[in-house]
Amino acid sequence: MLPYLKPFVAWVTEWWKNSRQASSVWRLTRLYTSLLLLVVGILLLLLYQLSVGQISRNQRSQMGELVQQQKLLAQELNQADFIKQFELQAAGSRQYILSFVTQEQVYGRLTSAPKYLRSCPSITRFPIWLDNYDEIRLISGCSQALPQGLLVIATDDESLFDLKTQFISASIIALLLALALGITTGLIFSHRVLKRINTFNSIAQRVESGEMTARVPVSAQGDEYDHMALHINTMLSRLEDSFHAITGVTDAIAHDLRTPLGHLRQQIEQGLMDAHKSGSPTDNLTEMLVKLDAILFTFTAMLELTRLEQKQQTTHFAAINLQVVINDAVDLIRPIVEDNHQSLRIVGKQNCIVQGDATLLFRAIYNLLENACKYAGQHTQIAIEITDNGFIISDTGPGIPDHEKDKVFQRLYRIEESRSIAGFGIGLPLVRAIIRLHDAQIALENNHPGLKVVVNFNSAEQ
Amino acid sequence: MRILVVEDNDTTSQYLQKALQEQGYEVDLADNGQDGLFLALEHDYQLILLDRMLPKLDGLSVLSTLRNAGKQTPVLILSALDSVAERVKGLREGGDDYLVKPFALSELLIRIEILIKRKGNSSELSNKLQVADLQMDLLAHKVYRGLIEIQLQPKEFKLLRYLMEHAGQVISRSLLFEAVWDYHFDPQTNVIDVHVARLRKKVELDGHAPLLETVRGVGYRMVEKQ
Missing domain, CATH: 3.30.565.10 (Histidine kinase-like ATPase, C-terminal domain)
Structure with a gap:
């Protein structure tokens, strides 16, 4: 399972890091997923400690007590008495497998003890052969050196060990599910929120590019976004009104003044022609004409600018x-x-x-x-x-x-x-x-x- | 020389009538589209000045009806609608030129003269243009002053060609710009003057008679062909 997990984890962390630049909604999703994972993780840890952890702690302490007991007995009794009581003890204990290894003989349930056993309380797992079931089982145990020989104490915790492994894999699956759930909800959530925010953005862009009539659609839900949409729409309407008022006034002024100014130009030109004929000086009139042309140019340019800005120009591209x-x-x-x-x-x-x-x-x-x-x-x-x-x-x-x-x-x-x-x-x-x-x-x-x-x-x- | 002015604004039409009469043209006036169309179909005018926004029948409808009836009288559209799209529309309907109001009288007179003259000598097709000792070979794209070849940039060549084609006529700056660059707006600077000054420097050689004269406040004129 682990080799498959590694690249996946690497991929997830990579993606997690890269999405740092993403939108605020993604940041929220990430925070939400992290919290979810943390809560699930703590719950699983608690559950473990209260179930499997508790059992294995009990086992350890019982084993510890047994070792302590034998240690005390070994100090008080001689070799023969100790072995006698040990054999009784070993035969009577069903949960713990007890063995005593001297230089001559091995007493207790085991026929031999592995050399690599660590001394208590560190636990080593080692295999044994069960005659009555005809199978090999893995048991956990430790050794304790006594003056008379080596005490070996072990317990058949294979089912507990299996439980542990199962618990861990179940936990990993639960965490992965929580991650997937977090991301999926985040995706759906962000998609929904983003969709609405994007509507706002696209409307803003359209208005920015001169389409003053664009409005944000308002849904029937009446949520915060709809309130915002209503406010924005009111604001846009106000803006559009004042924009039209201003351009209307400028256009009206420019347009209405252009005709009389045009007539004025005609009159000055007429005067200029008359002056040419009669030979009187024309400098004044020429200067007037130049100034008037500058005014007319500005007016024309202003009108044209308004038209271009409002996209009124019906040009064929x-x-x-x-x-x-x-x-x-x-x-x-x-x-x-x-x-x-x-x-x-x-x-x-x-x-x-x-x-x-x-x-x-x-x-x-x-x-x-x-x-x-x-x-x-x-x-x-x-x-x-x-x-x-x-x-x-x-x-x-x-x-x-x-x-x-x-x-x-x-x-x-x-x-x-x-x-x-x-x-x-x-x-x-x-x-x-x-x-x-x-x-x-x-x-x-x-x-x-x-x-x-x-x-x-x-x-x-x- | 008879010109029809179709214009609903009295001040403008009176002014046009007076100005045109002073230039020696006979002028008929119409103050709405219907009368204008009637007069245009009835008589043979040298030119029609046509406003676009007219009561009863708008200028573009007058124009298209006239063209559909087979009348090829040159039409100069006068309009306050100054966008390029409007100009294109006017020219597409069969207008020969388009002048935006308010216009300079000098510009209008220049354009009227060009339209009337164009009608007269449109049949004259030649590969060579000549004004005094200035020769232009349109096929070889070469220009000679006497025996000396003059090197011109493509745009200068076009500029000189337009001036030579209209030798004897006054050409305004905006006409030159439109003819050479083929974009329809007024660059509003003396940039055309600078171009003409450069062209003049190249064409007017020492010991040769000056050919290109400046008409103050109006434009330029190439001397008449001999």
Whole structure:
């Protein structure tokens, strides 16, 4: 049994250790199983001590008493008397096999005594041949040296020994069953709990990716999870309301103002044409037009951002080779890079195919390259690497401090140091909205020195 | 030259009428889709400016009915719907160009002129383009200024080709970007100017007459073919 047990135990301990990183539910399961095993173990130990242990302790003490008795008798009686009383004693005792070995003869029930017997109270098991049953039995006994010879005392405890072995194997089976029971209940329990927690997680993820209408399903059980679900749903509804209120207001403002601003633009252009004809100065009007165009651009970008974030864009995605789009974007930015004395290279020639909208992806990539070019500073190196599931744009400029990395994706947010550089603070939010629309992730990392923008698409194929 | 403007906003249509008349076009106005479709079917216009959101019959329905009736009049869609998907939809229905409101008048005029001219010389197919002593061999992908060969990057070649094909016409930055890169949005920077400046440096050689002129605030123009 033991050789089979060893690898199994090794496997269990290994698994036990490895599941350390697992979820809190698993940790609870493990604790629960360990406690169960401990309780069962203590119970079995108690049971053993009270049954088998008690019997074997009694036997030992009786054997001890017998030895003590013979020892005393040996001191008081002479050789002949001692042997006489011993033979009587040996014949009368049914439970204990007594023998006395002198140099000439062996008295008592045994015909010979093994040499390897240890002296009492340590017990040695040795075989004997039973004439009346015609069989060999294993008995336990010990020896005690007396002045007259060697006293051997033994008892036939084979049934007790069998009981012990049976008890131990039964205990092992019981412990294994307890382990299996613990793990099974733990598995079922954790599966149930995890299933519900996973529902919460997936809903949270959906909301995070812009699906504001997602809600946690509420069961009829009315337990703690349902309470939590109800609270979360109320919270989501509130959030959705205020989100709609905000975007509604922004959209309404941007949309309603775009028409009058458009008309204003028309009037300024008209004025500009009239001024050209009459030969009056046009600088003022041109400047107005430039400023108005900047306002209109911001409005358009804001509206577009809202639309992208809400996944309102009904674009038909197609298979896009990132390499093609990246080459186009690099072609467009290259003269500016060269004017800035920067270097720009494309690394990796993988064929990375993603599902997407070419124009939107081009805008995102161009925007990131433009940012690298704008904020990295002169004489820096910019690289765009095509990876197995996306691309990485890195530069050797000053980078973005860690605490700003999340903020730069917020609308109209600009890092203090970069305020001197022209921009609206809408580029990166737009990039992120486009990336998210494509079921992809964008992360800002440190390039030591500089910034590394990592984009990974879930739909990427080679 | 007669242009039909289908636009329900009075301010915009009045403005368009005035601006177009100043450029020497005759202008008819329609303030809803039905009237617009009727006029478009009845007359032979050089160009139709079509709004998308119109009362009675929306712009895209006007367009598809017109095309189904066999009218191939160039149509420039004017719309506040600015997403790429909307643009694709408009062009798929048979629109020839798509301009997002609010637009710059100069941009509109450039695009109108290109659409009208395109109709005129679409039959002119040639493997060679020539403007003054600048020659472009479309098959061999080679460009010569007089006898000197000019080395161009693929994108520069496309840029020059578009300018030469439209020699004599003013071309806006966004038109150049769309023609060369084929993505539909406004990069909003002077990046196209930088590209044109580089191209100009390569093409304008010492001792040769300048060919590519900047139209301030509007775009670029290649000198007329002789």
